[in-house]
Amino acid sequence: MVPLFSDAGLRRLDEIVGPDLLCVFDFDGTLAPIVPQPDKAILPQEVLQRLSALAAHVPLAILTGRSVADIRSRVAFEPNYIIGNHGSEGMPGWHVNSDDYRKLCRTWKEVLSQALGDKQRFGPATWIEDKGFSLTVHYRAAPESELVKKNLSALFAQAIPAARVIEGKCIFNLLPPNAPHKGDALEKLMEISGARHAIYVGDDVTDEDAFQLRRQDIMTVRVEYFAGSAAEFYLPHWPDIVGFLDELIRRLQELQPSGV
Numbered sequence: 001m002v003p004l005f006s007d008a009g010l011r012r013l014d015e016i017v018g019p020d021l022l023c024v025f026d027f028d029g030t031l032a033p034i035v036p037q038p039d040k041a042i043l044p045q046e047v048l049q050r051l052s053a054l055a056a057h058v059p060l061a062i063l064t065g066r067s068v069a070d071i072r073s074r075v076a077f078e079p080n081y082i083i084g085n086h087g088s089e090g091m092p093g094w095h096v097n098s099d100d101y102r103k104l105c106r107t108w109k110e111v112l113s114q115a116l117g118d119k120q121r122f123g124p125a126t127w128i129e130d131k132g133f134s135l136t137v138h139y140r141a142a143p144e145s146e147l148v149k150k151n152l153s154a155l156f157a158q159a160i161p162a163a164r165v166i167e168g169k170c171i172f173n174l175l176p177p178n179a180p181h182k183g184d185a186l187e188k189l190m191e192i193s194g195a196r197h198a199i200y201v202g203d204d205v206t207d208e209d210a211f212q213l214r215r216q217d218i219m220t221v222r223v224e225y226f227a228g229s230a231a232e233f234y235l236p237h238w239p240d241i242v243g244f245l246d247e248l249i250r251r252l253q254e255l256q257p258s259g260v
């Protein structure tokens with residue numbers, strides 16, 4: 001991974017930024033800073049203003065682990081696409097397996113809710129976020145978080161072996177097997193939007209499915225350095241997203257004929 005604001009990063013932007021660009025952003029940790037309680041996450045004004053400005057030039061998508069309804073309630077503008085549950089909710093044309101995902105998640109939730117009653121193993125504050133098509137188990141507030149994390153991994157393997165388990169920031173995401181992931185969703189978004197280039201920005205493990213695409217026509221950016229990431233570039237800290245959005249807007253404005 002190379003810093004985005006480097007010679008290599010700026011050269012890559014020269015290749016990618018044009019009127020045929022699609023901009024795709026993850027939500028938590030990318031557009032919104034991480035906060036201890038998920039229901040308190042907000043899209044800051046300085047990000048909202050820039051996203052609205054960007055949307056005047058190119059199509060924009062939010063591709064998130066949250067549900068679509070959750071994102072709608074947090075984003076005071078209408079991006080071209082909101083795709084939820086890591087790619088399995090909200091994609092035009094991808095409704096085929098929705099009922100199966102819901103059914104499976106309901107069953108998992110029942111099994112896990114019962115198991116989490118064992119406070120000795122899982123702590124008093126471990127809880128399940130039900131997003132319909134996938135579940136997230138949060139253990140951020142657990143007093144002995146490393147032990148709780150280990151116990152949770154063992155529980156998932158034993159009680160819901162079919163789940164695709166993806167670690168995140170003090171969470172485990174539980175996805176139905178074979179459900180589309182963020183890489184699948186990003187490729188589908190390019191197809192349906194007709195974009196010839198895309199930029200994908202994310203910050204967490206589920207974003208690796210998109211980073212791993214490694215396509216010449218998709219530039220990938222991670223918020224915060226992580227040695228094992230497949231992303232091409234990184235922004236050192238969350239607030240750097242603002243400068244990155246400014247850079248995109250400036251470049252797109254320069255492409256417009258003068259006087260527009």
Ligand SMILES: O=P(O)(O)OC[C@H]1O[C@H](O[C@H]2O[C@H](CO)[C@@H](O)[C@H](O)[C@H]2O)[C@H](O)[C@@H](O)[C@@H]1O
Pocket residue numbers: 026027028029030033034035036037038039041063064065066129131136138140168169170171173204206
């Ligand atoms: O794909 P994303 O949009 O990044 O969603 C990933 C998960 O984000 C949320 O959890 C994370 O953010 C919370 C609020 O800042 C934080 O409290 C939590 O510890 C983070 O892991 C969301 O709650 C999950 O459903 C998403 O899967």
